[in-house]
Amino acid sequence: MIPTSTRMVVLRGRPGRGADPTPDLFAIEERPIPEMQTGQLLVRNIAMSVDPSMRGRLDLGEKHYTTNFEVGQPLDGSAIGQVIATEGGIPVGAVVRHRAGWREHAVVDAETVAVVDPDAAPVGAWLGILGQTGFTAWVGLKRIGELHAGDTVFVSAAAGAVGSAAGRFAKLLGAGRVVGSAGGPDKVRELVQHLGLDDAMDYRAESPRQAVSRLAPGGIDVYFDNVGGPHLVAALKNMTVGGRVALCGMISQYADNGRGEDINNLIEAVLRRVTIRGFIVRDHEDMRPEFEHTVTAWLASGDVQVLQTVTDGIDHAVEGFLGMLKGANVGKALVRLDPTWEI
Ligand code: NDP
Numbered sequence: 328m329i330p331t332s333t334r335m336v337v338l339r340g341r342p343g344r345g346a347d348p349t350p351d352l353f354a355i356e357e358r359p360i361p362e363m364q365t366g367q368l369l370v371r372n373i374a375m376s377v378d379p380s381m382r383g384r385l386d387l388g389e390k391h392y393t394t395n396f397e398v399g400q401p402l403d404g405s406a407i408g409q410v411i412a413t414e415g416g417i418p419v420g421a422v423v424r425h426r427a428g429w430r431e432h433a434v435v436d437a438e439t440v441a442v443v444d445p446d447a448a449p450v451g452a453w454l455g456i457l458g459q460t461g462f463t464a465w466v467g468l469k470r471i472g473e474l475h476a477g478d479t480v481f482v483s484a485a486a487g488a489v490g491s492a493a494g495r496f497a498k499l500l501g502a503g504r505v506v507g508s509a510g511g512p513d514k515v516r517e518l519v520q521h522l523g524l525d526d527a528m529d530y531r532a533e534s535p536r537q538a539v540s541r542l543a544p545g546g547i548d549v550y551f552d553n554v555g556g557p558h559l560v561a562a563l564k565n566m567t568v569g570g571r572v573a574l575c576g577m578i579s580q581y582a583d584n585g586r587g588e589d590i591n592n593l594i595e596a597v598l599r600r601v602t603i604r605g606f607i608v609r610d611h612e613d614m615r616p617e618f619e620h621t622v623t624a625w626l627a628s629g630d631v632q633v634l635q636t637v638t639d640g641i642d643h644a645v646e647g648f649l650g651m652l653k654g655a656n657v658g659k660a661l662v663r664l665d666p667t668w669e670i
Contacts, residue, residue, distance in 0.1 A: 329369065329412055332359050334641050335401040335430035341385055348385055348652070353645045358401075361434050368415045368423065368437050370408035372664040374637075375428030376454045377648040378404060382581040392607050402429035405459060406664075407443065407450045417442060424453055431641055431664055448626055451670035452633045455659030456492055457622055459608060463575060464492035465618040466611040467551050468500060471573035471604050476501035478548035479567075481539065483507070483558045485527060486514040488659035489575060491634050493551045494524050496622075499630055502549075506542040508535060508558060510654045517657060522634075535561035546570070554579045563595040572596075574605035578652075634658025637670060 337356050342348045363369050381404060383389075384396045396402050406428030410421045415437025417423065423440040427433035443453040455461065467489075468474045480497040484490040485507025497505045507518050508530045518527040528538035539547070539561040546567035552559050555577030562572065596603055625631040636656035638647030644662045651660035663670050 330360060330432055332357050333430050333432035336641065336644055337401050338385070338396045338398050340398060341387065348382065348649060350645050350649065352385070353402075355641060360432055363412060363414050363434050366415050366437055367434050368410050368417055368440065369412040370423060370425065370427070370433050370435055371411050372406045372408040372428065372431055372433060373422070373450055373668045374454060374661050374663050374665075374670045375406035375644070376404055376458075376460075377638075377644070377651050377660045377662060379576060379578045379581060379652065381648060382578075382652055392609070404428040405454055406433070407453055408433065409665075413437075422450060422453075424458065429641075429644065447623060449633060449670055450668060451635050451637070451659070451661050452626065454661060455488060455635055456626065456631060456633055457619060460488040460659050461492045461496075461622055462611075462615060462618050463489045463608040464496050464551075465622070466606060466608050466614055467573040467575050468493060468497055468549065470611060470614065471575075471606045472549035472551060472571045473602075474500055474502060474549055477503040479504040479506070479543050479545060480549045480551065481506050481508075481543055481547045481562055481565075482524075482551040482553070483530075483535075483562075484553035484576075484578060485509050485518055485524065486522070486657050487553065488635075488656070490551070490553050491522055491658050492631075494518070494522055495631055497549075497551075498523055499625060504543065504545075508538070514654075514657065530558065536564070539565045549573065551575060552577075556580060563593075563599075563601065566595070566599045566601045568599050570599060570601045572601060572603040574603060635670075636660050638662045639666065640664070 337354050339354050340352050422445045425435045425440040480502045482490050482493045485494050486509040504525045507524050507527045510531045515527045515529045518524040526542050535558045548570050550562040550572045553576045556579035635658045647662045
């Protein structure tokens, strides 16, 4: 039976300036599914991603890589779904990655989706380690961080989706020492005992400024920055001469509250001849084939594992999103929308 309406998460209002988003800003509504046109697919969503950049999209500012969410409209974001009706050349039954998350069914343009192979890796992995998450880690280390064998790498938000991928990939790509930061003792233990980092710090218990020089006594060659703020300041003070900072994201600065650590330390970048380079992963699509090829093989060999925190059901999607912003996730934060799928 082809459905004619679907449940979706709609934005009811924006957080006030400086306020954390709360569940009452979102509503679940049932709305009609638009009629499929030539070149389109009707997809039943299996799982969707919740991302830090969605925090920026709730406000009117520009702390994200795409568009602001609109009040009264459904949210969107990366999702994986199965084609249940087609006018677009991709057969019914195919599993596709697309941008119409936050709803149970979606009509999408066939030319904008990527067909993925659910037999090559679990579908969750195509949103996580084999998706934009892993690809971000790959680009940040290889192209932006110019990782060399033997380098010391520091990763912030190292137990998160991109961070855990970056830490693991750095080791596999030949880094000498890989250290990280995360919030809370459990995550720090996970980083060292299960994710193979050489050492880690709990930034809630110890200031990055104190901890970073202890973690990397010989200095940092590559800093993979997911959080900005005090971590970035601390890293700059500890870079080796010629070190590279890959500015991936700034979750500590996404709330539109005018607060945030000033970067008054840029003299450190001068003194240490540091390269600081921001990047947005979608500008580096030329690297995707080598990334998918290598990481699929690492998954098959067991060198890399799928690490994800799954929230079940669209009714709990907002919970999964707000929880991720506060660090409730280890690895990729996902919401499963179709309980019949293993992800
Ligand atoms: P994560 O899975 O890392 O989730 C966010 C994590 O951030 C939380 O788990 C929390 O972990 C940590 N966190 C929250 N607040 C703070 C804070 N104030 N200081 C330090 N850590 C904090 O998310 P992603 O892996 O999806 O994203 C990581 C970063 O990469 C984000 O900044 C994101 O915007 C960016 N990104 C950039 C892309 C690009 O193209 N440039 C593409 C994709 C992501 P904890 O418990 O450790 O605090």
